[in-house]
Amino acid sequence: MAAVYQALHRRVSSLICRLHSTYVRKMRYLNQLKEDDSLCRQAQTSGTFYLFHNLSPFLQKAGKKYLVPQLSAAEMKGILEKFQEAEQWIEKSVLIGCSDEHRPRFALDLGALDKSVIESELQGSFTDLRKALFVVDGEDSPLLASAHSLLQWHESHQYCSRTGQPTQKNPAGSKRVCHASGVTYYPQMSPVVIALVSDGSRCLLARQPSFPPGMFTALSGFCDMGENVEEAVRREVAEEVGLEVESLRYSASQHWPFPGSSLMIACHALVGAQRAEISVDTLELEEARWFGLEEIVEGLKREPRSSKRDDGGCLPWFPPKQAIAHQLIQEWVQQQTAQTA
Ligand SMILES: NC(=O)C1=CN([C@@H]2O[C@H](COP(=O)(O)OP(=O)(O)OC[C@H]3O[C@@H](n4cnc5c(N)ncnc54)[C@H](O)[C@@H]3O)[C@@H](O)[C@H]2O)C=CC1
Numbered sequence: 001m002a003a004v005y006q007a008l009h010r011r012v013s014s015l016i017c018r019l020h021s022t023y024v025r026k027m028r029y030l031n032q033l034k035e036d037d038s039l040c041r042q043a044q045t046s047g048t049f050y051l052f053h054n055l056s057p058f059l060q061k062a063g064k065k066y067l068v069p070q071l072s073a074a075e076m077k078g079i080l081e082k083f084q085e086a087e088q089w090i091e092k093s094v095l096i097g098c099s100d101e102h103r104p105r106f107a108l109d110l111g112a113l114d115k116s117v118i119e120s121e122l123q124g125s126f127t128d129l130r131k132a133l134f135v136v137d138g139e140d141s142p143l144l145a146s147a148h149s150l151l152q153w154h155e156s157h158q159y160c161s162r163t164g165q166p167t168q169k170n171p172a173g174s175k176r177v178c179h180a181s182g183v184t185y186y187p188q189m190s191p192v193v194i195a196l197v198s199d200g201s202r203c204l205l206a207r208q209p210s211f212p213p214g215m216f217t218a219l220s221g222f223c224d225m226g227e228n229v230e231e232a233v234r235r236e237v238a239e240e241v242g243l244e245v246e247s248l249r250y251s252a253s254q255h256w257p258f259p260g261s262s263l264m265i266a267c268h269a270l271v272g273a274q275r276a277e278i279s280v281d282t283l284e285l286e287e288a289r290w291f292g293l294e295e296i297v298e299g300l301k302r303e304p305r306s307s308k309r310d311d312g313g314c315l316p317w318f319p320p321k322q323a324i325a326h327q328l329i330q331e332w333v334q335q336q337t338a339q340t341a
């Protein structure tokens with residue numbers, strides 16, 4: 001028995017080791033591409049490309065599914081030749097990852113070219129990011145989101161804020177340099193806290209006037225300069241609904257491409273059941289209220305389309321699984337269900 005266990009243990013360890021080494025090798029290769037410009041230029045000739053047009057990703061429809069095609073360098077050349085454009089377009093691409101076999105992946109925005117020519121040539125369409133993220137496969141949406149954010153950052157950092165001179169990107173797109181001042185700019189994200197507030201038996205969800213009708217989500221807010229996550233959660237909850245957080249627990253984080261590029265830091269926050277009276281900041285929120293377990297479970301089953309009531313109003317529904325708010329709500333349901341079981 002011990003021998004069987006040992007053999008099994010050896011197999012599992014060697015499998016884990018192999019998995020680790022693939023991952024570690026991949027991360028080191030990507031870092032090399034960011035640091036070594038000539039290696040990255042070479043990689044552009046063997047890599048694959050995700051296309052964007054004015055920050056809208058290119059998708060192809062296959063039956064009911066939406067695919068995110070990766071074009072080879074040769075296919076890219078073919079497309080660019082249609083416009084009699086030189087291959088210098090490839091230089092505008094940014095590195096967004098690589099396959100396990102070290103085939104680099106780039107994203108490229110062809111915003112200056114006629115979109116309908118590319119769409120008919122490649123039989124697909126450039127689709128608004130908000131729609132694209134929710135129709136593509138699970139593993140493609142984070143890739144599209146980060147590619148979009150990186151391309152957007154480059155677009156808005158064309159000039160040095162000190163000298164006003166143009167900045168140059170490195171081939172990987174991991175930085176931009178102003179040669180006049182020597183300043184290096186790196187892509188930035190804004191930290192945002194998102195907190196699912198609970199009083200032990202209910203959770204608090206809110207809506208902003210700009211949300212689609214019926215949609216409620218957890219409270220969120222940008223971190224102020226110098227604030228840590230705990231301080232930002234306590235402040236946002238106090239500002240938006242007038243409650244004092246007693247304790248909080250980190251759950252997970254997510255990159256979020258709207259409105260710019262945010263790092264969403266998701267937490268569960270507890271307030272005292274005796275001090276749970278909400279006073280809503282109506283400048284930011286249209287409504288905030290407590291939801292019981294049953295109402296949350298029903299809301300999770302609902303889709304925007306099925307939320308319409310006969311009187312023209314809407315029943316509550318919650319963000320889809322791609323949003324970290326969904327994960328927080330699901331975790332809260334699991335915790336409540338375990339408590340009441
Ligand atoms: N992935 C998810 O599940 C969710 C994501 N979110 C995202 O969280 C973000 C922040 O949520 P809000 O409640 O709107 O934030 P908020 O409560 O901080 O209010 C937004 C206001 O903060 C100010 N602000 C401060 N720093 C800013 C910055 N770096 N960029 C833009 N505005 C800044 C602006 O005046 C803005 O109008 C939203 O952009 C939203 O897309 C929100 C809920 C769920």
Ligand SMILES: [Mg+2]
Nearest residue numbers: 219220221284
């Ligand atoms: Mg907010």
